[in-house]
Amino acid sequence: MPPPTTAGTLPNRALHARLLRSGALDADPSAAAPLAASAANSSLPYALSLLRAHPSTFSYNTAIRSLAHGPRPHLAVALYRSMLLGPLSNPNNYTYPPLLAACARLLPASSPTPAAAPGTAVHASLFRRGLDSRDRFIGASLLSFYAAAGDLPAARQVFDASPPGQRDLPLWNSLLHAHLSQGFYAHVLRLSRQMPAADEVTLLALVSACSHLGALDTGRWAHASYARTRRSTTRNLGTALLNMYMRCGDVESAWSVFRETLDKDVRTWSVMIAGLATNGLPRDALALFAEMKNTGVDPDSITMTAVLSACAHAGMVDEGKKFLDCMPVEYRVQPTIEHYGCVVDLLGRAGQLDEALALIKTVPFKADVVLWGALLVACRVHKNVDMGEMAAMEILKLDPQHAGACVFLSNVYADAGKWDLVQGVRSSMKEHKIYKPPGSSIVELNGVVYEFLSGDRSHPQSDRIYAMLDEICKTLSLKGHKPSTKEVTFDVDEEDKEVCISQHSEKLALALGLISTTRGDVIRIVKNLRICEDCHSVMKIVSEVYDRVIVVRDRNRFHHFKNGSCSCLDYW
């Protein structure tokens, strides 16, 4: 019998004694399983001695499972090792799914591959036993583990190695999620088309991929196909759908999903509030926040970020500051550095740069790149060169690779004609291999996604697109628009600079959009970088002259161009 234990909470000794007295443990050692499982997390030495006295594969598996979902998952791996030592407890196909889940939980949240060692060792171990492709549960667990480790090729390999008969819906969904979590959104769309069936989990991944891509038509199609088969929208799918509509700039559809989603939780509300704030409807966002409080849902940290961002977008400086001050008491949400970032943005937009700087200096955290970055944007918009230079320097101290700060400095120096300093920034960027990713824009027309780079001529209708651009230019000059080439010096890449500003990717996307739509239509463009000043003013004029609503999602926010003005109120 196992020695008495001294550590941890007390195991169920009464049960243990009963099992021993009745001889149940001798007749069937797996009778120890419930006891081993419950003891594993409270007193592992006790569980271990119990398992050693009455070894069975079943009991070990049960205890490993219990540890895998407990507070110290690494102990599941330890128990597995001791399981391998006993002759009467050989692992079987039930051993590995919980064990691999434990390995996935051991991975640090942020860093990918390196910490994958225990999981790959487990993979090797089950490979040696010939168990790796026999069982669909093991396959799915392995795939999920590699996905969690950020090793997409390995995840893919597990899928490819699994016999087609084992590729059931959960395995496919694991594969989708693996691509989603690594940012391969177009692959998610492609894979989902190859799937023999789809369920809610599939649609969640698909809709989420559409949000990232801004692929509204595909997202709508997914929504419609779901609506055909189900009665009501579940909370999770509803939240994912309205996030998708918001991130595609379709506020109306987001509202209708929001209304029909029953049983809304804090995430549902937060997504809606944040979406309204970033889509140029900050006052609606704040009104919705008030409604949320009335329904008794408590805001969390994310909700407060959305609320503060709404204040910033609405220029409601005093309200924003008040929310920041009262949130720990009134909403029991402790302000984080993100919240301070929103308020720096709020002050910066309002032109209160000194106060924004003062706030950065008093935040109870070490100021980060985001905080200084918010100030940098404000300095750029309000043309405060000295403070902007200081902010850029602070950013480069924290992140010497920060392209935005380099570009800002180079631009400031170029404006001032300090070419030696410009050269200095440029060569330092070259030395550190800092580059601005090439600008690209996506426009989705009739369900087909087109991508443009700057100066792109790869589109089959390229001639018509450039003819349209010419026409736009003529219209603009009639309207008195002068191209703002100021930001050309922002371009880091020499080649980029030579590409005329009139061929920026978002302008090409716009031209194709104009050719393919008629008056009153909506043109939706997704840009990977921040929209440049010239493109921004061109979009405004085009929205009026050609009578289109143009929705541009850039790196940070939405621009809804309509009747000659933009929802961002020219601050971005």
Add this chain to the structure above:
DNA sequence: TTAGGGTTAG
């Protein structure tokens, strides 16, 4: 014999 895999939104 008993038990095991996928889940999304800010």
